[in-house]
């Protein structure tokens with residue numbers, strides 16, 4: 380028997396937010412490792428693996444065949460959620476793209492505005508933009524897991540539609556449900572967020588801006604989260 384494939388910490392975190400026993404879709408599957416992991420771990424009976432580009436999709440097809448899973452991983456070529464019929468699968472993973480690209484994919488499929496869908500989202504960058512868009516468009520983030528892989532910090536999120544838009548705070552956009560978490564991965568994410576804010580502040584001070592109270596207050600809140608991790 381071949382050893383189960385390890386997709387790495389980032390995709391393991393995304394997989395852990397998929398509901399046990401659900402058929403899932405991996406949008407932007409590229410190499411296809413997540414689809415293979417979802418099946419080999421026993422979490423999903425089948426997975427639709429989709430990508431916009433034929434090259435990556437061929438890679439996913441080859442991996443599925445090499446792992447003996449060609450009959451359980453359905454590889455589809457196409458953009459965003461257009462590869463799926465509404466209701467076909469209820470666990471939808473979109474990982475490894477920018478936050479606004481992920482938001483655009485969700486926005487283009489009005490049928491996911493339905494509480495039965497579990498959206499598992501793992502932005503490669505722009506997590507704050509994605510959190511803002513979700514909140515403003517009636518999606519609620521239910522869980523977030525901090526992940527560190529190859530020196531980069533990510534957040535794996537699980538969200539669902541509630542139909543109740545809210546105006547999120549700047550701190551929520553920046554940290555989401557990572558706030559209050561205490562772990563080495565959370566500490567690394569807070570440190571990365573603080574570093575980005577410090578750089579923004581430096582740039583704006585150099586540009587001669589003086590009205591920086593809101594940004595300074597945000598940085599103080601992020602530093603407080605960091606120090607909470609050290610206690």
Ligand SMILES: C[S@@+](CC[C@H](N)C(=O)[O-])C[C@H]1O[C@@H](n2cnc3c(N)ncnc32)[C@H](O)[C@@H]1O
Pocket residue numbers: 390406407408409410429430431432435457458459460473474475476484
């Ligand atoms: C950086 S890879 C991420 C692969 C994998 N999801 C991961 O997180 O490791 C992004 C993949 O998404 C695909 N992609 C980009 N935009 C897409 C879209 N709108 N619909 C489907 N796939 C898309 C790209 O072709 C590429 O293969």
